[in-house]
Amino acid sequence: MKKSLILIYGLLLIATMATSFIANSSVFRESVVALIMILATFKFLLVAFQFMELKKAHSFWKISLALTLGLIVILIIGIK
Known part of the structure; x- marks a missing residue:
């Protein structure tokens, strides 16, 4: 249990640093x-499944969350 929490925390830190690098970089303009x-x-899915115990939830909630999140991301990227 503790190893998985440390791993998720490390992944969140790496993803946050990558986001900062991408936002400040001219390479990915x-x-x-x-x-x-x-x-x-x-990062949202890591937090939701690990720390909000979504991994133990009914599959309906997992699928509905993934579909809603996917729709929101597609709309935001599409508007840009």
Whole structure:
């Protein structure tokens, strides 16, 4: 249990640093919004499944969360 929490925490830190790098970099100028949204989605799913115990929830809630999140991300990327 403790190892998985440390692993998730490490992944969240890496994803946050990657988001900061992408936001401040001129290399990814064309796809900044898409990359940041993908990393934010990844971080949200890590938190939801690990710390909010969604992994133990009914599959309906898992699927509905994934579909809603996917729709929101697609709409935000599409608007940009």
